[in-house]
Amino acid sequence: MAETRERPLPEHVTTPLLTLITKRSMDEDYAHVAEQRAAAGAPSNGSPRPHWVSMVTVGVLGLMMAVVAVQTDRRAEVDELGRAALIDQIELRSERVAALQARVGELTGTIRASVVKASDNDGQLDTLDANVSRLEVRTGFSAVRGQGIRITVDNEPGVDVNNEIRDEDLAYLVDGLWTAGAEAIAINDQRLNLLGGIRNTSRAIHVNGRPVNAPYVISVIGDNDTLQARLLQSSQGQAWFALVNSLEFRYTSEIVEDIRLPAAPGPVLRDVIEMDAGPNGLPQGEESAP
Amino acid sequence: MIAALGLLIGIIAGLVFAPEVPVSLQNYLPIAVVAALDAVFGGLRAYLDGIFDDKVFVVSFVSNVVIAAAIVFLGDQLGVGAQLTTGVIVVLGIRIFSNVAAIRRHVFHA
Numbered sequence: 001m002a003e004t005r006e007r008p009l010p011e012h013v014t015t016p017l018l019t020l021i022t023k024r025s026m027d028e029d030y031a032h033v034a035e036q037r038a039a040a041g042a043p044s045n046g047s048p049r050p051h052w053v054s055m056v057t058v059g060v061l062g063l064m065m066a067v068v069a070v071q072t073d074r075r076a077e078v079d080e081l082g083r084a085a086l087i088d089q090i091e092l093r094s095e096r097v098a099a100l101q102a103r104v105g106e107l108t109g110t111i112r113a114s115v116v117k118a119s120d121n122d123g124q125l126d127t128l129d130a131n132v133s134r135l136e137v138r139t140g141f142s143a144v145r146g147q148g149i150r151i152t153v154d155n156e157p158g159v160d161v162n163n164e165i166r167d168e169d170l171a172y173l174v175d176g177l178w179t180a181g182a183e184a185i186a187i188n189d190q191r192l193n194l195l196g197g198i199r200n201t202s203r204a205i206h207v208n209g210r211p212v213n214a215p216y217v218i219s220v221i222g223d224n225d226t227l228q229a230r231l232l233q234s235s236q237g238q239a240w241f242a243l244v245n246s247l248e249f250r251y252t253s254e255i256v257e258d259i260r261l262p263a264a265p266g267p268v269l270r271d272v273i274e275m276d277a278g279p280n281g282l283p284q285g286e287e288s289a290p
Numbered sequence: 291m292i293a294a295l296g297l298l299i300g301i302i303a304g305l306v307f308a309p310e311v312p313v314s315l316q317n318y319l320p321i322a323v324v325a326a327l328d329a330v331f332g333g334l335r336a337y338l339d340g341i342f343d344d345k346v347f348v349v350s351f352v353s354n355v356v357i358a359a360a361i362v363f364l365g366d367q368l369g370v371g372a373q374l375t376t377g378v379i380v381v382l383g384i385r386i387f388s389n390v391a392a393i394r395r396h397v398f399h400a
Contacts, residue, residue, distance in 0.1 A: 025389045034341035050342060050347070058330060061297065064304070
């Protein structure tokens with residue numbers, strides 16, 4: 001091992017690659033051939049002249065160079081054409097992109113307008129909902145609660161049939177209460193509204209078409225403080241109290257802080273037709289619907 | 291003189307006939323030209339050194355062209371054609387530069 005290490009490495013191994021390339025840039029064969037010729041004792045007639053073989057070889061180089069130059073030139077034309085085509089395409093696409101962006105802007109504007117319109121519609125819908133619920137409260141088609149009074153009316157036991165409470169008596173009381181500022185009235189949990197009524201069928205009283213029996217509990221929502229006094233002041237109230245006195249009804253009233261009244265039965269409209277509705281009751285445009 | 295004449299004739303022939311190079315050879319022709327240039331400059335230097343030989347020149351020319359093209363072809367097959375082309379160009383370029391430097395010393399004695 002020690003021997004091999006001491007032996008100097010050959011020159012072509014130790015020389016750096018770049019140095020080697022530079023040093024051997026000319027083919028070594030020229031030197032070899034020259035040495036051999038000198039060893040053979042050939043006459044050294046100065047520099048040997050190149051013959052036609054070398055001329056042909058150099059000619060081949062010239063041919064190759066010319067061909068490559070022509071090729072590169074042709075390819076440059078093709079490349080230029082390709083470049084021009086690409087530029088054309090880029091411009092075309094840029095125009096399309098611009099058009100699409102304009103469309104995007106347009107659509108964004110439309111969307112914004114639609115959103116504004118939608119929120120407007122939502123607002124209108126809310127207002128309409130509020131209107132509907134307010135109307136439902138006023139017309140008796142929704143359950144309500146509030147302060148008020150509860151009046152209980154009953155017949156004296158064993159009273160003559162002719163002296164029993166009738167629909168028209170209760171109607172006096174109810175009309176008086178409306179006049180006195182009542183906002184919602186129910187008789188025996190039957191809510192009064194525009195379409196309901198108080199009717200007598202022989203001896204029974206019907207409210208909203210349903211029979212109610214004595215004692216009649218009339219729940220009224222209104223101002224606790226003024227309702228009874230204004231009932232007394234109203235002409236219908238006076239008529240009612242005259243009946244109470246003459247026919248000896250039992251009349252009690254109490255102030256209640258929180259009365260809950262149910263909704264009246266749903267409206268069944270048989271004859272009313274909306275102003276802008278077709279003859280069959282449907283809104284315009286829906287008549288032909290299957 | 292005879293070499294310059296050959297070069298001129300070759301260039302004129304190439305320009306006049308402008309043969310269409312097959313597409314498969316188009317990648318290898320430029321590198322072959324560089325390799326041939328290397329051989330020609332080597333020959334010119336040998337001529338100026340007084341050791342020129344026709345046989346050596348022709349053999350080195352042909353082998354340079356063939357080997358350069360073969361290396362690039364191999365690189366193309368292996369997918370490293372561009373890198374191998376660069377390597378070949380670098381080596382041939384260095385050789386051309388140092389040969390031209392020697393020629394310059396001969397011609398201008400500087």
